Amino acid sequence: MIDTREHILNTSLKLFLQKSFKEVTMKEIVETTGLSKGAFYHYFSSKEKVFEEVVDFFLSDFMKFDFSNLSHDSLKSFYSDYLKSMEEKIQSAGKIGLVTGDTFNANHYFLLFDALKMLPSFKDKHLEHNQNELNAWTEIVTSAKKSGEINSKIPDELIAKTFIYLGDGFGMHLIIDGAASKMHELKPLFDGIYMGFRA
Incomplete structure (x- = not known):
């Protein structure tokens, strides 16, 4: 009970x-x-x-993400694991009312904005999460360049931000459309960026 x-x-x-x-x-x-x-x-x-x-x-727990649990064998395996983890997050969001069936509850963004505005400790956690995310992506991009997996003169951090910001924008698009089931559409977009950096 x-x-x-x-x-x-x-x-x-x-x-x-x-x-x-x-x-x-x-x-x-x-x-x-x-x-x-x-x-x-x-x-x-x-x-x-x-x-x-x-x-x-609810929100702090939902935002927690341990990037060390993702595969670091390659950039591709890293982002594939990342996408699987995000799908699991969406499923767990359904348990607390952030997603109902196939529909995102867009109000959770308003809740997030209220929290960022009113709770300095939450804002600090959010900024820390963003920095950890950038560090993790930059690290795997650096590793992918060293191993020859990708070949680009674009700085590692900019490549990392390309993946992060694409994911963020896609997430906002899902919220506006209210369609949680479209999450699978992000993988082909990540694949496209990845192939561009392999050239």
């Missing part, structure tokens, strides 16, 4: 995904949980505290 704190977080996440942080009231959260005011306030003293823990519990 789900514990009370987790019940509050799950309920609050659903409300924050339906509306924005600003639009959700503390009264609404308390009523939707079905708890008495006293029981609720035993766990959280304000909407801000609820939001902070919702972000920490």
Whole structure:
């Protein structure tokens, strides 16, 4: 059985995904949980505290990515593993309401923006994640050049950013279209870039 704190977080996440942080009231959260005011306030003293823990519990975990778990045998095996991991992330996002069936919940981006604006610690985590991602991609690109897998005079970091920004833009496109099932379309795009750098 789900514990009370987790019940509050799950309920609050659903409300924050339906509306924005600003639009959700503390009264609404308390009523939707079905708890008495006293029981609720035993766990959280304000909407801000609820939001902070919702972000920490769901979004921070969703954003975590261990690049050391990806294959480092080649650039191609690295990005193939990366794409598989992203598909798994989308499946896990369905479990917390960020994806419903084939549809992305675009409101999770608003939740993300609210978190970046309101929670300095979350912004720091986000920046750290971005730096780790850039480091991991740059490292594998450098390795691919050394091994002769790819041949390009373009700086390693720019090649790394090409893959990262393509993935980011594609992700935004999926959110706007609301079609989580199109994730498989990213691989041919990565393959195309990869072939261009092999020439």
